[in-house]
Amino acid sequence: MSKGIPKRSEDYSLWYNELVKKADLAENSPVRGCMVIKPYGFSIWEKMQAEIDRMFKETGHTNAYFPLFIPKSYLSKEADHVEGFAKECAVVTHYRLKNDENGNGVVVDPEAKLEEELIVRPTSETVIWNTYKNWVQSYRDLPILVNQWANVVRWEMRTRLFLRTAEFLWQEGHTAHATKQEAIDESVQMMNVYAQFAEEFMAVPVIKGIKSESERFAGAVETYCIEALMQDGKALQAGTSHFLGQNFAKAFDVKFTSKEGKQDFVWGTSWGVSTRLMGALIMAHSDDQGLVLPPKLAPIQVVIVPIYKGEEQLNAIRDKVNEFIPALRKAGVSVKLDDRDTHKPGFKFAEWELKGVPVRLAMGPRDMENNTLEIARRDTGEKETFDLSNDLVAKIEGLLTDIQDSIYQKAVAYRAEHTTEVNSYEEFKEVLESKGGFVSAHWDGTAETEEQIKDETKATIRCIHIDAKEEEGVCIYSGKPSSRRVLFAKAY
Amino acid sequence: MSKGIPKRSEDYSLWYNELVKKADLAENSPVRGCMVIKPYGFSIWEKMQAEIDRMFKETGHTNAYFPLFIPKSYLSKEADHVEGFAKECAVVTHYRLKNDENGNGVVVDPEAKLEEELIVRPTSETVIWNTYKNWVQSYRDLPILVNQWANVVRWEMRTRLFLRTAEFLWQEGHTAHATKQEAIDESVQMMNVYAQFAEEFMAVPVIKGIKSESERFAGAVETYCIEALMQDGKALQAGTSHFLGQNFAKAFDVKFTSKEGKQDFVWGTSWGVSTRLMGALIMAHSDDQGLVLPPKLAPIQVVIVPIYKGEEQLNAIRDKVNEFIPALRKAGVSVKLDDRDTHKPGFKFAEWELKGVPVRLAMGPRDMENNTLEIARRDTGEKETFDLSNDLVAKIEGLLTDIQDSIYQKAVAYRAEHTTEVNSYEEFKEVLESKGGFVSAHWDGTAETEEQIKDETKATIRCIHIDAKEEEGVCIYSGKPSSRRVLFAKAY
Numbered sequence: 011m012s013k014g015i016p017k018r019s020e021d022y023s024l025w026y027n028e029l030v031k032k033a034d035l036a037e038n039s040p041v042r043g044c045m046v047i048k049p050y051g052f053s054i055w056e057k058m059q060a061e062i063d064r065m066f067k068e069t070g071h072t073n074a075y076f077p078l079f080i081p082k083s084y085l086s087k088e089a090d091h092v093e094g095f096a097k098e099c100a101v102v103t104h105y106r107l108k109n110d111e112n113g114n115g116v117v118v119d120p121e122a123k124l125e126e127e128l129i130v131r132p133t134s135e136t137v138i139w140n141t142y143k144n145w146v147q148s149y150r151d152l153p154i155l156v157n158q159w160a161n162v163v164r165w166e167m168r169t170r171l172f173l174r175t176a177e178f179l180w181q182e183g184h185t186a187h188a189t190k191q192e193a194i195d196e197s198v199q200m201m202n203v204y205a206q207f208a209e210e211f212m213a214v215p216v217i218k219g220i221k222s223e224s225e226r227f228a229g230a231v232e233t234y235c236i237e238a239l240m241q242d243g244k245a246l247q248a249g250t251s252h253f254l255g256q257n258f259a260k261a262f263d264v265k266f267t268s269k270e271g272k273q274d275f276v277w278g279t280s281w282g283v284s285t286r287l288m289g290a291l292i293m294a295h296s297d298d299q300g301l302v303l304p305p306k307l308a309p310i311q312v313v314i315v316p317i318y319k320g321e322e323q324l325n326a327i328r329d330k331v332n333e334f335i336p337a338l339r340k341a342g343v344s345v346k347l348d349d350r351d352t353h354k355p356g357f358k359f360a361e362w363e364l365k366g367v368p369v370r371l372a373m374g375p376r377d378m379e380n381n382t383l384e385i386a387r388r389d390t391g392e393k394e395t396f397d398l399s400n401d402l403v404a405k406i407e408g409l410l411t412d413i414q415d416s417i418y419q420k421a422v423a424y425r426a427e428h429t430t431e432v433n434s435y436e437e438f439k440e441v442l443e444s445k446g447g448f449v450s451a452h453w454d455g456t457a458e459t460e461e462q463i464k465d466e467t468k469a470t471i472r473c474i475h476i477d478a479k480e481e482e483g484v485c486i487y488s489g490k491p492s493s494r495r496v497l498f499a500k501a502y
Numbered sequence: 503m504s505k506g507i508p509k510r511s512e513d514y515s516l517w518y519n520e521l522v523k524k525a526d527l528a529e530n531s532p533v534r535g536c537m538v539i540k541p542y543g544f545s546i547w548e549k550m551q552a553e554i555d556r557m558f559k560e561t562g563h564t565n566a567y568f569p570l571f572i573p574k575s576y577l578s579k580e581a582d583h584v585e586g587f588a589k590e591c592a593v594v595t596h597y598r599l600k601n602d603e604n605g606n607g608v609v610v611d612p613e614a615k616l617e618e619e620l621i622v623r624p625t626s627e628t629v630i631w632n633t634y635k636n637w638v639q640s641y642r643d644l645p646i647l648v649n650q651w652a653n654v655v656r657w658e659m660r661t662r663l664f665l666r667t668a669e670f671l672w673q674e675g676h677t678a679h680a681t682k683q684e685a686i687d688e689s690v691q692m693m694n695v696y697a698q699f700a701e702e703f704m705a706v707p708v709i710k711g712i713k714s715e716s717e718r719f720a721g722a723v724e725t726y727c728i729e730a731l732m733q734d735g736k737a738l739q740a741g742t743s744h745f746l747g748q749n750f751a752k753a754f755d756v757k758f759t760s761k762e763g764k765q766d767f768v769w770g771t772s773w774g775v776s777t778r779l780m781g782a783l784i785m786a787h788s789d790d791q792g793l794v795l796p797p798k799l800a801p802i803q804v805v806i807v808p809i810y811k812g813e814e815q816l817n818a819i820r821d822k823v824n825e826f827i828p829a830l831r832k833a834g835v836s837v838k839l840d841d842r843d844t845h846k847p848g849f850k851f852a853e854w855e856l857k858g859v860p861v862r863l864a865m866g867p868r869d870m871e872n873n874t875l876e877i878a879r880r881d882t883g884e885k886e887t888f889d890l891s892n893d894l895v896a897k898i899e900g901l902l903t904d905i906q907d908s909i910y911q912k913a914v915a916y917r918a919e920h921t922t923e924v925n926s927y928e929e930f931k932e933v934l935e936s937k938g939g940f941v942s943a944h945w946d947g948t949a950e951t952e953e954q955i956k957d958e959t960k961a962t963i964r965c966i967h968i969d970a971k972e973e974e975g976v977c978i979y980s981g982k983p984s985s986r987r988v989l990f991a992k993a994y
């Protein structure tokens with residue numbers, strides 16, 4: 011098959027777009043900015059969801075579901091929030107269509123106008139805190155540790171599959187606590203959960219950090235985040251966790267009576283990851299041949315391609331592989347036998363390479379004679395002949411573990427190479443231009459400097475590293491004193 | 503605790519509403535017709551989803567995701583479909599808000615009016631068939647066996663939690679086939695999957711049948727359904743599966759080239775169940791004390807309530823129950839130890855009864871002395887003292903199986919008692935008034951008769967039983983000849 015994707019070095023952006031489509035991950039829909047997540051892409055997302063959901067439950071959270079629509083007036087209740095979210099959003103104004111009098115299909119019924127417009131949720135803090143108000147009276151009702159898996163809509167003008175779409179899928183956790191410290195601990199815990207997921211399952215190393223004030227979530231007191239680095243040297247924010255202080259509790263009047271009988275506002279957090287993670291997963295590991303998937307998230311971990319002439323040879327190979335397929339499946343390995351007679355082995359090799367299946371087994375007449383098969387790993391392209399008198403299950407399990415670890419280490423090495431400490435603005439700009447990546451530099455802490463650097467270089471402060479050490483220095487831009495470095499990068 | 507729910511015999515409808523709220527299943531939101539599914543309710547829905555999703559995958563389906571919004575013009579492309587769905591729906595007309603010039607929060611920006619309005623999906627046939635058009639060229643691309651889990655919106659004027667809400671959660675399967683027979687087989691298969699789920703997991707017996715033309719899905723050639731009977735004698739449609747013929751393929755021009763090189767339109771099906779199943783589950787088994795959950799869908803299968811005075815006794819009981827809790831969990835039983843010191847045992851008993859936990863274990867000082875505990879089953883209220891020198895895990899497993907079976911048999915018996923064959927319209931009306939339930943009667947096959955019976959009695963044709971046998975008779979209403987009986991009932 012012709013893969014029809016350009017090389018990363020030729021056009022990284024086009025490489026990404028074509029890969030997403032050709033590997034059957036997603037495609038644009040006729041509805042502006044909304045994507046169709048295709049079955050293969052969705053099966054990866056489902057594996058992500060399953061692991062993330064398990065981690066949420068292990069940390070004491072339960073799922074619930076809140077309305078898709080938010081009354082317009084709710085958005086205005088938290089002053090910062092409205093500035094951040096009440097702008098580009100889908101507005102429902104009517105609740106009925108009727109037949110057009112001129113016979114041209116259906117038209118909006120002007121008599122079915124809503125008294126108050128409804129906004130398709132861009133995020134659910136407002137409608138959820140309005141609900142929590144009725145759930146909380148006493149300290150006994152706290153904490154509330156709730157998550158929802160949902161679709162949200164933000165009317166983006168420039169969209170890209172998975173990375174920035176008008177509608178996307180995500181989870182949003184919303185918790186309520188009796189004390190400030192407990193809420194801060196929760197926000198930090200969820201940042202850690204996200205980091206663990208990214209590193210252990212996606213094989214994507216991430217920086218844990220705190221956002222600068224101008225990059226903070228609208229309505230939050232502090233935004234914690236995880237930041238990943240893509241192969242083109244651009245950063246990608248992969249998850250955020252917000253300490254909301256008492257902002258939403260005050261906006262929606264959510265109070266509780268403490269053990270000591272005192273009334274106080276509740277402390278809140280919210281945190282989310284989205285189908286954007288798919289974009290990070292794709293860009294972090296894939297190559298010019300197509301997708302490279304970490305075994306822990308690959309819907310198909312092992313594909314078997316028979317090489318044969320005629321039905322008889324195919325049946326012999328089928329019988330042979332069916333001797334070991336059950337043992338692999340029993341060991342939890344997902345295996346697909348691609349015995350389609352409509353396509354040649356070369357086409358199948360290319361297709362599964364494009365789709366990122368970690369391990370490919372091929373078996374032909376000579377293998378049948380020698381009791382062997384060929385094992386090829388997707389990440390390095392290495393091939394070897396395996397003698398089937400040895401333990402195939404152990405071999406495959408070992409290989410999957412090795413691939414998972416290997417692509418993670420490769421990403422760690424790439425990030426190490428592309429993280430640079432600079433001490434002058436000249437150096438800063440030069441590094442951004444030449445190799446990109448994270449640039450660690452002193453900053454005077456002002457929004458003005460941040461803004462000017464962004465205007466001049468397109469680089470933004472990704473975060474202040476959670477473990478940033480105190481270090482005397484001067485801001486690369488203003489020359490004013492600074493007490494620690496922050497991480498800059500161009501970003502998705 | 504005071505449960506605050508009326509008896510079923512006093513006010514069945516109010517009993518249902520209060521039970522849903524008091525058992526923490528769901529509540530109304532301030533957004534008209536939209537519900538909040540609370541954590542306990544959602545955990546039941548998640549268990550349903552997990553089983554249904556597994557059954558879909560075992561029958562070869564994969565999940566995908568399609569846009570929330572449908573361009574208005576799409577709805578008009580299938581003539582029957584537009585009549586059925588393009589009426590009461592949420593219409594997005596604008597994509598931006600702006601600050602009100604008079605300082606009153608935010609207002610819709612009149613300059614951000616969409617060229618074509620978007621409809622929040624009431625069901626996704628149109629947007630999905632528009633997508634399938636690009637996925638199908640040859641018979642090799644068929645069948646497409648895709649499902650999506652999604653939220654949908656139908657602007658209902660009168661809503662009830664779970665049973666009829668403006669926004670609800672569901673799954674919608676959409677399949678495409680090369681032959682008519684394959685599509686029919688698929689529709690029938692999915693009706694059978696739904697029936698199996700309802701009976702095996704929900705413990706709700708269902709009638710499998712075919713809808714009359716006037717009850718058919720808008721755009722379908724045939725609608726298969728499963729119909730359950732609630733404790734008030736009303737029927738509830740629990741799932742539908744539609745054979746779409748080539749209707750949507752023609753509307754969206756989805757053609758394929760057959761093996762023989764001939765062009766033809768693709769054959770389709772669609773099928774869905776929704777959070778309405780929660781309503782069916784609640785109404786089928788619950789009693790005046792609260793929810794009764796089938797063990798296979800209960801988020802908590804066993805609750806343990808310690809009866810103690812003082813911290814010392816509590817600790818002793820804790821140690822004791824922690825000896826057997828791990829063994830229960832290892833056997834796959836979900837166990838909760840309710841050792842809250844903020845509530846008395848009586849309160850806890852009532853709370854878990856209200857929430858439908860199938861088995862309650864209680865342990866007090868005398869039990870500690872005798873090495874026993876008290877086992878109470880939720881469905882019958884029966885209690886027994888169990889000697890802990892016997893095998894508790896086997897006991898509990900047996901009890902859960904027995905409860906699952908027992909509530910199913912109870913529902914089967916109720917339905918048998920409430921299914922009546924009648925041969926005259928007088929009898930028909932009398933049965934409907936006196937005991938309700940399914941009424942099996944001859945019908946002349948015309949929409950006019952169906953309509954008139956509905957107007958006069960509020961009973962509708964629930965379905966023509968899938969195995970309805972040929973039987974000469976006369977229509978109870980018109981006296982015209984009829985060749986088989988159909989099932990009438992008042993319905994949700």
Ligand SMILES: [Zn+2]
Nearest residue numbers: 219235472473
């Ligand atoms: Zn960061």
Ligand SMILES: [Zn+2]
Nearest residue numbers: 711727964965
């Ligand atoms: Zn029926």
